[in-house]
Amino acid sequence: MKPLQDQIAQYASYHRDTRNIATHFVGIPMIVLAIVTLLSRPAFDVAGLPVTAALVAAVAAGIYYLRLDARLGIVMSALLALTLVFGHWIAGMATPVWIAVGVALFVVGWIFQFIGHAWEGRKPAFVDDLMGLIIGPLFVVVEASFALGLLRELRRQVEDRVGPSRVGGRSAVQ
Numbered sequence: 097m098k099p100l101q102d103q104i105a106q107y108a109s110y111h112r113d114t115r116n117i118a119t120h121f122v123g124i125p126m127i128v129l130a131i132v133t134l135l136s137r138p139a140f141d142v143a144g145l146p147v148t149a150a151l152v153a154a155v156a157a158g159i160y161y162l163r164l165d166a167r168l169g170i171v172m173s174a175l176l177a178l179t180l181v182f183g184h185w186i187a188g189m190a191t192p193v194w195i196a197v198g199v200a201l202f203v204v205g206w207i208f209q210f211i212g213h214a215w216e217g218r219k220p221a222f223v224d225d226l227m228g229l230i231i232g233p234l235f236v237v238v239e240a241s242f243a244l245g246l247l248r249e250l251r252r253q254v255e256d257r258v259g260p261s262r263v264g265g266r267s268a269v270q
Contacts, residue, residue: 100164101250104238105257107231110213110221114263117239119212124236126205132179134198136187150183161234171237215264 098106111117135150145151154176162169186197213220221228241247 101253103231105254107221107228107235108254109258110218112261113216114261116212116216119208120236123205123208124232126201128233129179129182130198130201132183133186136183150180154180172234
């Protein structure tokens with residue numbers, strides 16, 4: 097398993113335009129919610145807990161994030177838990193509502209992603225490395241942390257490898 101710095105730097109190399117990064121703050125959460133929602137049926141009762149493919153995937157992702165970095169893994173696990181609550185809630189609705197919400201979130205989320213990558217002028221990271229699909233949500237949390245002035249050493253390491261983010265081809269004021 098590649099270390100956190102390598103994973104984020106590789107993903108960030110496809111995401112240096114701040115407009116693209118901004119679309120990821122909308123698109124990626126929508127896609128994650130869509131996947132969790134669509135995987136929240138069927139549910140099997142195991143000791144009073146509804147076990148779904150969404151729960152299994154979220155636990156696996158949470159373990160992966162925790163192995164990459166304990167602090168970020170805790171944040172990601174908490175966010176995944178919130179998506180599970182949402183997915184379970186929507187899955188409890190009528191089938192047409194469940195499907196419509198899941199598919200709408202998925203399609204609109206990807207529209208945001210592709211608009212961002214059109215601005216970037218570069219294909220999405222997952223096209224070259226499927227790990228980009230699991231790193232994408234973590235990237236959003238990391239970028240939010242950077243914006244809050246957190247994870248300064250990680251930011252320095254990423255920018256040393258791939259350069260600072262830029263606005264429409266110009267370096268962003270950091």
